[in-house]
Amino acid sequence: MIRIFKIALRNLMRYKRRTLLTSMLITLGLLMVILFSGLAGSFKEMMIGQITDSNLAQMQIHKKGYVSSIDTSPLNLTINQKEYKKIEKTLKENSDVEAYSPRIKLSAMLSNFKETTNIRLNAIDPEKEIQVCPNISERMKFSGGNKPNILLKPGQIIIPAKLAAGLQIKIGDSVVLVANNRDGSVNGLNFTVAGIIETLLGPQGKEGYMHIKDAQSLLRMGKPEIIEIALRIKKFDELDNVYADLEFAMAKLKNKKGKPVFEIHTWEKLSPFSNIAQMIDLMTISMKIIMIAIVLISILNVMMMSVYERVREIGTMSAIGTAPSKIMGLFLAEGLALGLISTLAGNIIGIFGIYILNIYKIRYAFGRMDNLLLSPTISFSELAWVSAIILVVSVFATLQPAYKASRMEPVDALGHV
Amino acid sequence: MALVQIDNVSKIYQTGEVQVKALQDVTLSIGKASFVTFVGPSGSGKTTMLNIIGCLDQPTKGKIFVGNAQVGTFNRRQRAAFRGHTLGFIFQAFNLFQVLTTYENVEYPLVMIKNESISKRKEKVLKVLESVGMLDQKDKFPDQLSGGQKQRVAVARALVTQPKLVLADEPTANLDKKSAVNVIRLMRDMRDKFNTTFIFSTHDPGVMEEAEVIHTLEDGRLVSGSRKNNVGEI
Numbered sequence: 075m076i077r078i079f080k081i082a083l084r085n086l087m088r089y090k091r092r093t094l095l096t097s098m099l100i101t102l103g104l105l106m107v108i109l110f111s112g113l114a115g116s117f118k119e120m121m122i123g124q125i126t127d128s129n130l131a132q133m134q135i136h137k138k139g140y141v142s143s144i145d146t147s148p149l150n151l152t153i154n155q156k157e158y159k160k161i162e163k164t165l166k167e168n169s170d171v172e173a174y175s176p177r178i179k180l181s182a183m184l185s186n187f188k189e190t191t192n193i194r195l196n197a198i199d200p201e202k203e204i205q206v207c208p209n210i211s212e213r214m215k216f217s218g219g220n221k222p223n224i225l226l227k228p229g230q231i232i233i234p235a236k237l238a239a240g241l242q243i244k245i246g247d248s249v250v251l252v253a254n255n256r257d258g259s260v261n262g263l264n265f266t267v268a269g270i271i272e273t274l275l276g277p278q279g280k281e282g283y284m285h286i287k288d289a290q291s292l293l294r295m296g297k298p299e300i301i302e303i304a305l306r307i308k309k310f311d312e313l314d315n316v317y318a319d320l321e322f323a324m325a326k327l328k329n330k331k332g333k334p335v336f337e338i339h340t341w342e343k344l345s346p347f348s349n350i351a352q353m354i355d356l357m358t359i360s361m362k363i364i365m366i367a368i369v370l371i372s373i374l375n376v377m378m379m380s381v382y383e384r385v386r387e388i389g390t391m392s393a394i395g396t397a398p399s400k401i402m403g404l405f406l407a408e409g410l411a412l413g414l415i416s417t418l419a420g421n422i423i424g425i426f427g428i429y430i431l432n433i434y435k436i437r438y439a440f441g442r443m444d445n446l447l448l449s450p451t452i453s454f455s456e457l458a459w460v461s462a463i464i465l466v467v468s469v470f471a472t473l474q475p476a477y478k479a480s481r482m483e484p485v486d487a488l489g490h491v
Numbered sequence: 492m493a494l495v496q497i498d499n500v501s502k503i504y505q506t507g508e509v510q511v512k513a514l515q516d517v518t519l520s521i522g523k524a525s526f527v528t529f530v531g532p533s534g535s536g537k538t539t540m541l542n543i544i545g546c547l548d549q550p551t552k553g554k555i556f557v558g559n560a561q562v563g564t565f566n567r568r569q570r571a572a573f574r575g576h577t578l579g580f581i582f583q584a585f586n587l588f589q590v591l592t593t594y595e596n597v598e599y600p601l602v603m604i605k606n607e608s609i610s611k612r613k614e615k616v617l618k619v620l621e622s623v624g625m626l627d628q629k630d631k632f633p634d635q636l637s638g639g640q641k642q643r644v645a646v647a648r649a650l651v652t653q654p655k656l657v658l659a660d661e662p663t664a665n666l667d668k669k670s671a672v673n674v675i676r677l678m679r680d681m682r683d684k685f686n687t688t689f690i691f692s693t694h695d696p697g698v699m700e701e702a703e704v705i706h707t708l709e710d711g712r713l714v715s716g717s718r719k720n721n722v723g724e725i
Contacts, residue, residue, distance in 0.1 A: 077602055088590030390586040393547060394648070395575020395604045397568060404603075485547045488582070 075407075078400060082407035086415070089380070096376040097416040100464065103365040104420025105427060107460055110361045112428045112450030113436075118354045120446065126341050128209040129281075131175070131304030132313060135161060135324065135338045140301070147181045147194065149256040152299040153336075157327075161303060161336065164323045170316040172308045173205035176300040178289040182253035184233065184282075186241045193237060193251075196281040197289030200225040206306045214269045217245045222268075225283075230268035232283040238270045245269060251284075255293045263292050313340060362460065369416075369464050373409055373471035381405065381475045388479050389487025398480040405476035406469055413468025417461045428452060493520035493556075494656060494688050495544055500553030502539050502711075513539040514550070515711040521690060521704070523655075526682050528702035529692045536711040537692035538660050544690065545578055545658045546570040558655060575604035579649030579687070581659035581678075585641040587633040587648075593620070594629040597647045605652055615651055622684060623647045623677060639670030643677060650681055657681075659691035663698050675701040 086093045126132045137151040153161070158176065165171045178197035183190050203210060204225060211221050214232060226232060231251070233243060243249060245267055252262040265284065273280055290298050307316045317340050324336045342348035381388065391401055428450050436448040502514040514536045521527050529537045542548035543555060546562050555563050557577065565573060587596045594616055601612045620626045623643040633641055642662060649657045659678065663671030675698050682689050691702075699705055707714050
């Protein structure tokens, strides 16, 4: 077999023009896939990172039914202290969980003493929140441009940039928050604007931030309650597995009627970007299919032409006693070698292309976010997977021409003009 | 003892409703280490005869033995194996592999058919190239060789596996007169050196002169019996 492969390789080297043209086509297809996968993957990862590390967190736990009515920020689906302790115990038992942070989501009216508007707020424990969303401060602007040690102190509020611009609120200004509590009564508190936060994709990307203790006071919660628990796990790649474990654990926490009390969701269920991420995956798959079609047609075409052009050669091979299986093996080996050469070239050029893209940093805007930096990367497994597909397709495309060559009658082939 | 025994062999080609009798009831035997030619006009059945002896085609009727094997009953794979191990071929159009050098062309059957080691291959290839006088051309590609040189390489390729029988269909048809005679003499020398039987076809009287046994075919029939050069008709 090694001998046949060597002969196949030699044949390809000697039929230079044909080999070069086909290889170039396959290499170009592979290059496109690598660059597209690298860029699209980078964009996707960066956006997911933005969403999970600076706002949404990787997973969230709520009282059952909260997510389906999330738009109204219901205050009756809260998690009390006793329930929080139970969840906390479950989370501590799971070694994959890195950090968790309690939150209260609320809607309120924001006033600068001249104008009033509505605002959605995320009340957080700053010390715990920074462990769950380590990049949260990247979206925030603070007084003098310096990031404080503690993101937010009681009595402070961070408001969305668009809202601050609309109401002409600056860092250090005083504002009033007025909110309805669960019973329908109204309460108001004064706050100092500690920072401005940039808007992010999705409804939760337009939220302001306040201290969780302030929210509990504003909402007149007699005993501390929360709305959600945000989670961060140690390995993001393990998200689905950890989610399955936690979902199973949460399902065990039941009410007196024996029904589950809590629900857990990954960021994919909570952010509209998951649909965009799916579209990116779909486009990547489409690119791969196009590339596979290019490889398939190129090799099929070149091998068919090769068999047609080499009818007399095949006749000679057969006449002097080459077994049909070896003739077939030779053509299959040529197809495989063509695929190998092209894959190798495509991978080298593709990796070089990714390197170049990383040198000439690509910045872009997405939605209201601008100056986003793309750092395209491609994993070894992705390269290996795409390469394997090309090699399989190369052999597959060669099957028919190779079979045809092996079935030629030497007398007919020798008489071919 | 005969190396090739042909008993009452016929070959009929069917093209639509038209039947072409390429060979009709041919019976003959060819001895070991003989130097035999089939002669006759175009369409007389020379190529068909060589194809049948060479297991490239099968007779419609009759039996054909090469050595002890009745080759007419072989299947496709058996025919290929038999050709590879027992026969050598020389073609009118040389049929060298254009992308291979002289050395590689001669080496080809040893790689693809005999599966021999590199050292054995090298020894055999160099020996046979030296025998045909092409050792100094071993690194050239076919398109760098003259017609006569190409056919010498073809002779070397046919002989490198040390076959019992070499079949050559019009091996001199594409050569000038001088080269043609040289190639036939080379084949005869090789017969003497390797004790291999050579059967070739030709319609060139100059080449016929070089054969030791001449079989004449006309319309698929062996018409004039066999004649041995310098011996007279037999």
